[in-house]
Amino acid sequence: MPLSAILTDHHLWLLILGIHNVSSWLIRVTMLAVVPMRHTPGAAMAWLVVIFFWPWPCLLLYLAMGSNLLPQRRLKRHQRLLRELSNVRIRCHQTLCALSPELPRSLHRISSLAETLGHMAIVGGNDGKLISKASDLSSLLVRDIDKSKKTVDLLYYIFSDDNIGGPVIEALTRASRRGVQCRLMIDSVGSGSLTKGGRVEWLRAQGVSVAEALPASLFRRHAARFDLRNHRKIAIVDGSVAYTGSHNMIDPRYGHRDLVWRDMSIRLRGPVVRQLQAVFLEDWFVETGEEPDLKQLTAPVDQWGDISVQTVPSGPNYRTENYQRLIVSAMHDATRRVIITTPYLIPDESLLQAMEVAALRGVRVQLVVPSRSDQFLVGHAARSYYQELMDMGIEIYQFSDGLLHAKTMTVDGELAFFGSSNFDIRSFALNFEINLIFYGKEEATAMVEAQERFLAKSIRLTSSSWKDRSLGVRTLESATRLFSPLL
Numbered sequence: 001m002p003l004s005a006i007l008t009d010h011h012l013w014l015l016i017l018g019i020h021n022v023s024s025w026l027i028r029v030t031m032l033a034v035v036p037m038r039h040t041p042g043a044a045m046a047w048l049v050v051i052f053f054w055p056w057p058c059l060l061l062y063l064a065m066g067s068n069l070l071p072q073r074r075l076k077r078h079q080r081l082l083r084e085l086s087n088v089r090i091r092c093h094q095t096l097c098a099l100s101p102e103l104p105r106s107l108h109r110i111s112s113l114a115e116t117l118g119h120m121a122i123v124g125g126n127d128g129k130l131i132s133k134a135s136d137l138s139s140l141l142v143r144d145i146d147k148s149k150k151t152v153d154l155l156y157y158i159f160s161d162d163n164i165g166g167p168v169i170e171a172l173t174r175a176s177r178r179g180v181q182c183r184l185m186i187d188s189v190g191s192g193s194l195t196k197g198g199r200v201e202w203l204r205a206q207g208v209s210v211a212e213a214l215p216a217s218l219f220r221r222h223a224a225r226f227d228l229r230n231h232r233k234i235a236i237v238d239g240s241v242a243y244t245g246s247h248n249m250i251d252p253r254y255g256h257r258d259l260v261w262r263d264m265s266i267r268l269r270g271p272v273v274r275q276l277q278a279v280f281l282e283d284w285f286v287e288t289g290e291e292p293d294l295k296q297l298t299a300p301v302d303q304w305g306d307i308s309v310q311t312v313p314s315g316p317n318y319r320t321e322n323y324q325r326l327i328v329s330a331m332h333d334a335t336r337r338v339i340i341t342t343p344y345l346i347p348d349e350s351l352l353q354a355m356e357v358a359a360l361r362g363v364r365v366q367l368v369v370p371s372r373s374d375q376f377l378v379g380h381a382a383r384s385y386y387q388e389l390m391d392m393g394i395e396i397y398q399f400s401d402g403l404l405h406a407k408t409m410t411v412d413g414e415l416a417f418f419g420s421s422n423f424d425i426r427s428f429a430l431n432f433e434i435n436l437i438f439y440g441k442e443e444a445t446a447m448v449e450a451q452e453r454f455l456a457k458s459i460r461l462t463s464s465s466w467k468d469r470s471l472g473v474r475t476l477e478s479a480t481r482l483f484s485p486l487l
Helices: 003-038 043-053 055-065 072-094 105-120 132-145 165-177 192-196 201-203 271-290 294-298 322-333 351-361 376-383 386-391 425-427 441-456 469-482
Strands: 123-131 150-158 181-187 208-213 233-237 241-245 265-269 307-314 337-341 364-370 395-399 405-410 415-421 435-438 457-460
Touching: 003 043, 043 055, 043 132, 043 469, 072 208, 072 271, 105 307, 105 322, 105 435, 123 271, 132 165, 132 233, 132 241, 150 165, 150 271, 150 415, 150 435, 165 181, 181 271, 192 241, 201 208, 201 395, 233 271, 233 376, 271 307, 271 435, 294 441, 307 322, 307 441, 322 405, 322 415, 322 425, 322 435, 337 386, 337 441, 351 364, 351 386, 364 441, 376 469, 386 395, 386 469, 395 441, 405 441, 415 441, 435 441, 441 457
Parallel strands: 150 181, 181 208, 337 364, 364 395
Antiparallel strands: 123 265, 123 307, 150 233, 233 241, 241 265, 307 435, 337 405, 395 457, 405 415, 415 435
């Protein structure tokens, strides 16, 4: 090769390298000004760290995932429906929801805050049945769908055509052939196996309306970042029976031979069904643009029991992190005992402080987490907090009978939080979640008993055993913790 050609190639590579270096520093400096203005300090620091080390690829990643803001079209639909629902809530208070119970001052503060954040009031007159097995959930739901006469509405993050979801799909088609209006909403990413397998088209051919929540692609109109997910689990039959909780509609092994997910859901009857129905109608309207029939929310509903409960929807379409605020507030009100079960624990600074303050006030705080995680980065990031939590006086128990996937918190045996939200930054800030708050000692007793069963199958972690981890494991946990605001 001629010397002139070699020099030309050399100069070209020097030019490319120079452009890359200059542009990389421009990216670093620009993002240093932009990122802190759009995120919390923890999230901003995590983004700046990854952008500093690898500017160009991480800039593209940030453009795809760096904002949890939703497009104006979705936000306008959400605000419009909230305005329309305000009139419905007034009528509901006058008829269905005039059952608001008298609460102690401490519980009233939580109820009032929850209503301000989630726009739904506490309602009495309900009954509920906790469900721990996915097969029982599937069987009960199929039974209710087979009895349906008017409507069946389902919303699930993961819906699979297997031994759990398959019977529900068949029940939907039977109901549709009877003339029942059947609607199924599935998350585009979580239920990818269903959307890609041709089953959705078959369902539509059977008369079942199917909508994908947040269709997944790098550049799309429906959300600002492709990993915003609808993590809710809701089923409503004839506006009179509802299911919600942590179960997805899939075999609890999730394709693993040696690991079973342990979840909890609840079957509800009473006025609270109307609240869950309102959440489904909003999601359906936002995704499809189909006008919801809000009259069904004020139709008469029977009272079935004495349970007082409140629905709390959350997600990036709300101005604040609804569920996180309630969890932190309840932690500050605790006086005796707090039990938390969660598969993924990545707390933000305010939740860490609330747990520490509770422990300092003499509250017994017990945290139940899986002994093994199904997610590599999230699992190691969560474990990086264990030593700090134990130093605060918090008891950590590692559940060994499968992968604990139930998301619950009880406070002083008279307040219970239950639903789809993990105790991590992703669930608090990014995912669309649905949770319930149960008020009163009788209401919380069943939840505490379920938590005690989880504790009985767990081993308490001690500082001495935890400190025996290898240097490599500790380094990995520390590194993943840096990215915890992004997980």
